[in-house]
Amino acid sequence: MSAKIQIKNFNLWYTDFHALKDVNISVEEKRITAMIGPSGCGKSTLLRAINRINDTIEGVRVNGEIIVGGKNIYSENTDVDILRRNVGMVFQRPNPFPISIYENVAFGLKVNGIASRKSVIDETVQQSLEAVLLWDDIKHKLKKSALTLTLEQQQRLCIARVIAVKPQIILLDEPCSSLDPVATQRIEELMIQLKDIYTIVIVTHNMQQAARVSRDTAFMLLGELIEFAETGKIFTNPNRKETDDYVSGRFG
Amino acid sequence: MFNKRFLSPKVSQKISYAILFCATILAIIPVSIIVFIIIKNGASAITWEFLTSMPKDGMRGGGIFPAIIGTLSIVLCAITITLPIGVCAAIYLNEYAKDNLLTRVIKLAIVNLAGVPSVVYGLFGLGIFVMFLQLGVSIVAGALTLSIMELPVIITTARGALSSVPHSFREASLSLGVSRWQTIRHVVLPNALPGILTGAILSIARVSGETAPIMFTAAAFYVPHLPKSAFDQVMALPYHLYIISTQIPNMPRNIIFGTALVLLMMVLSMSLIAIIARIYFRKRRKW
Numbered sequence: 001m002s003a004k005i006q007i008k009n010f011n012l013w014y015t016d017f018h019a020l021k022d023v024n025i026s027v028e029e030k031r032i033t034a035m036i037g038p039s040g041c042g043k044s045t046l047l048r049a050i051n052r053i054n055d056t057i058e059g060v061r062v063n064g065e066i067i068v069g070g071k072n073i074y075s076e077n078t079d080v081d082i083l084r085r086n087v088g089m090v091f092q093r094p095n096p097f098p099i100s101i102y103e104n105v106a107f108g109l110k111v112n113g114i115a116s117r118k119s120v121i122d123e124t125v126q127q128s129l130e131a132v133l134l135w136d137d138i139k140h141k142l143k144k145s146a147l148t149l150t151l152e153q154q155q156r157l158c159i160a161r162v163i164a165v166k167p168q169i170i171l172l173d174e175p176c177s178s179l180d181p182v183a184t185q186r187i188e189e190l191m192i193q194l195k196d197i198y199t200i201v202i203v204t205h206n207m208q209q210a211a212r213v214s215r216d217t218a219f220m221l222l223g224e225l226i227e228f229a230e231t232g233k234i235f236t237n238p239n240r241k242e243t244d245d246y247v248s249g250r251f252g
Numbered sequence: 253m254f255n256k257r258f259l260s261p262k263v264s265q266k267i268s269y270a271i272l273f274c275a276t277i278l279a280i281i282p283v284s285i286i287v288f289i290i291i292k293n294g295a296s297a298i299t300w301e302f303l304t305s306m307p308k309d310g311m312r313g314g315g316i317f318p319a320i321i322g323t324l325s326i327v328l329c330a331i332t333i334t335l336p337i338g339v340c341a342a343i344y345l346n347e348y349a350k351d352n353l354l355t356r357v358i359k360l361a362i363v364n365l366a367g368v369p370s371v372v373y374g375l376f377g378l379g380i381f382v383m384f385l386q387l388g389v390s391i392v393a394g395a396l397t398l399s400i401m402e403l404p405v406i407i408t409t410a411r412g413a414l415s416s417v418p419h420s421f422r423e424a425s426l427s428l429g430v431s432r433w434q435t436i437r438h439v440v441l442p443n444a445l446p447g448i449l450t451g452a453i454l455s456i457a458r459v460s461g462e463t464a465p466i467m468f469t470a471a472a473f474y475v476p477h478l479p480k481s482a483f484d485q486v487m488a489l490p491y492h493l494y495i496i497s498t499q500i501p502n503m504p505r506n507i508i509f510g511t512a513l514v515l516l517m518m519v520l521s522m523s524l525i526a527i528i529a530r531i532y533f534r535k536r537r538k539w
């Protein structure tokens with residue numbers, strides 16, 4: 001199954017507010033795609049449409065298609081839970097559950113019934129924590145509450161929790177916005193490593209971050225996709241004046 | 253214009269502080285006096301025997317054991333009925349119900365039900381449980397009546413506890429492909445449980461002292477033995493207190509106040525447990 005994401009003529013309304021207007025993007029497999037734009041332009045909304053977590057908000061209506069793995073996820077017969085297992089999400093503020101580190105990573109496996117044998121779960125927990133480079137730091141305190149970790153570690157843990165249910169796509173919504181610059185850099189390094197295995201879409205208000213990690217960049221403004229191209233082009237030679245104004249800091 | 257005030261900010265700050273402090277003192281004075289009088293007049297009656305033996309001499313002597321057991325069995329039976337129903341209703345209203353007219357009407361009804369006078373519940377219980385369902389005057393009939401009375405309170409506190417579980421936990425769980433119901437079961441409920449349970453304890457404390465709802469449905473004037481089944485009548489502390497204070501001539505004062513003291517201690521200790529539990533859970537919780 002291809003992990004390509006194709007967003008076609010996608011519209012979203014919060015009750016009467018038209019938050020996404022005819023968005024078209026094609027996200028390629030196993031690379032990092034960034035979404036940038038001023039606050040309130042609809043980046044999070046678009047990201048949250050890809051795993052249909054917007055469905056939980058009352059009054060949300062959509063129109064258009066988002067195709068993941070060859071299927072329109074907004075078609076009637078989509079199993080949202082299976083979709084979300086395949087399309088993991090990491091949020092702006094680290095949000096580990098107030099339970100042990102181990103239980104956090106094992107949560108999806110256990111509750112979804114993906115694995116029940118302890119040896120299998122143990123192994124997945126270890127692999128997931130290794131994948132986010134957290135294992136060596138915390139392998140001796142897996143039973144401790146996840147809330148005792150630093151913010152950076154918590155965010156890594158949240159990524160591990162997603163990886164444990166074996167998604168193909170990982171969506172990250174400003175994952176570094178509550179972290180300091182050093183932690184931010186380390187999470188960026190982690191994302192660059194992870195892109196060999198996962199298709200990654202990252203929302204960021206930090207243009208340098210987009211420039212550093214992503215291959216493609218989408219620039220949004222007031223619910224519209226203004227321009228979508230290779231990151232280098234967006235930052236050095238964009239087609240649209242709005243993009244140029246924004247990336248060169250002349251926005252507003 | 254700010255420095256032309258009649259009083260300097262410091263002085264007005266002090267005055268408002270004094271007024272607020274006095275109001276607080278005024279609020280606790282009556283309660284303290286009541287507690288003081290009850291302890292002063294009732295403490296001499298409290299003995300191990302008083303708590304664990306049957307009444308004697310037309311209730312002028314002996315103990316209040318059957319009334320204690322009666323009250324405990326009614327209120328515990330009531331909470332066992334209310335808690336699951338109330339929590340389910342709260343989950344439905346908080347997690348599933350769409351925000352439409354029907355839901356709003358239901359929510360409004362629940363809020364208003366909490367304000368219905370308890371004697372109305374008593375009469376309702378008499379009509380429905382005692383007479384129509386022919387449960388007779390019994391623990392079940394009283395417990396059902398109390399549980400209906402507790403229901404709005406339990407639903408409201410349970411909803412509060414559910415809403416206080418951060419939205420980010422639900423999103424984290426849903427985004428792992430965990431279904432809505434499993435998210436409620438494995439994330440929302442465990443985190444809301446302390447709040448739900450403290451609410452339940454407080455509600456037990458509140459109804460333990462209620463006389464009107466059990467007067468027609470469960471309580472008996474005098475039953476000199478313990479209940480054998482849930483369909484028996486029982487003595488109950490608040491009703492017993494009402495009887496011995498008004499219906500029995502030459503009742504020793506210290507037994508009346510002693511009974512009041514036992515009821516008071518029962519209610520206060522339950523509230524205290526709830527408060528301590530709340531502090532304990534609040535300390536443990538870090539979000």
Ligand SMILES: Nc1ncnc2c1ncn2[C@@H]1O[C@H](COP(=O)(O)OP(=O)(O)O)[C@@H](O)[C@H]1O
Binds near residue numbers: 019045
């Ligand atoms: N739950 C919601 N209900 C109504 N409007 C919302 C909701 N969430 C976001 N919006 C609105 O949608 C627009 C886009 O929001 P968002 O996607 O969060 O922007 P961004 O992530 O780019 O800052 C904003 O104008 C915001 O006010």
Ligand SMILES: [Mg+2]
Binds near residue numbers: 043044045
């Ligand atoms: Mg956002």
